[in-house]
Amino acid sequence: MTEADVSRGTSGGPAPSPGWTPIAEEAERAARMRHPDRYAMPRPAHRRVLTVANQKGGVGKTTSTVNLAAALALHGVRVLVVDLDPQGNASTALGVDHRAGTPSVYEALLGEISLLEAAVPSTASPDLLCVPATIDLAGAEIELVSMVAREQRLKQALSPDVLDQLDVDYVLIDCPPSLGLLTVNALVAAAEVLIPIQCEYYALEGLGQLLSNIDLVRSHLNTSLHVSTILLTMYDGRTKLADQVTSEVRQHFGGVVLRTVIPRSVKVSEAPGYSQTVLAYDPGSRGSMSYVDAAREIAARGAAMGADSAAGVETNGR
Template identity: 75%
Template structure:
């Protein structure tokens, strides 16, 4: 409920925004027609890839959609943001990929929402690409793990696979396991650097390993409205990629940067912040595009 004009203060406004984020209306976001598996990829580091994966997942989970984050980056930053144990020896995606553990046994529930699950990454994952070289069907290990009954029994609506900032075997596994690629692009000068190589790799995976893969979503991140450059990059990306780009833009926001150091997503750390509200809006767009009642846009 919005406070009366006479009682308005910046703190009251932020509290009201936080309440809307943490206590959304029931069933305000549509369930997808079928489980959506999205690989969040960009080989360029520092573009908001992990941040976007965990905060989109958290926003969907708050709205009642069961969401799984698979941390496929040896740094384990997604696991940190979801406050899931990822010390060496913890059951993790490494054990799943090497065939030693079913996906369900490596899955943990994030304390931030009963609808938010995570398969963590430990430092052991750093050597996985070398170990997988001799493994049969090495590009399909994650896909095989995701087709298990455990994920079906959980009734997961969304799976976000957070990739490392590279185009190696782990990222290829993520693309083979998914039907959609979500690419975060920062609103800065080098935004499109290396993007051509990423799109070429996606085309190779489409051609040889996963014909159903497509780039369904591009999310603009780190937008600074004080600079002309941010507007120029935004316009250029929209002109080039069209409706694949979400209307919502994620602003540069200190709360988004601070949240992982507290083992939280920005929705848990400061739900009334601009960063949290932007990720909720982006999650709403994403959900509406995945529903038969929504406005699914084109793909690349």
């Protein structure tokens, strides 16, 4: 749902047809929610690993991670969520046990178990797997400091062989609200960064530091890393400020910003309290449908990336 569309009820797609009405648009979106199998999203030509990062707290990192993952999984795409936040909120939202002693990302980082042993199906969808975070992860940064290749631990755990055995199309890594060693591990393990940005006054505060850290990681540890996606969250159409923030972000970052924005929604906030994504808690809510629209954009971009790559190979081969 785009910022202009939050008020008119459209989903940011092509220009409305002559017979378009807001009710018809909402009916079509509701049908997509009730029958996801009929509206499958394209699988990417190559597996995509995205780190969801922003050191500012409360911008919707975890909420966006779990709901985008659920939307993709419900529409025919296999997804793995790696909960790298010691709070374990992503694990909670996906209905995955993360009590102390549960096989988790902590043991995988230390090399005590394979990630295969920690990945479990989510209650949100059989195509959605989660590697939970337990309270043990809170001390992981201290333990990792003395380890060899400490920035590479998650990348080693997420080896191509492991991901092939899990048979996933997308890997979404939920980071803690900091720029510590856990976040650095996530940036090294991924090729892409997804940055949720809150549509409020302090949205861009600290973003420069995050981009600088991404540049440092790209220069020294992961040359393929880049910001591929920016998602605007907590949009409130009643304020001019939200429009100003979205306009500024779009002007600065251009095409990496998704057309869909996530509106501020009580349902989105309530869902984690029931150990559910908003798609399970209230499928017909604005927040739920907006996350489906955003996931559809991400899936379309993933398919287009594969098509562009194939076109490049064909052109170079001539």
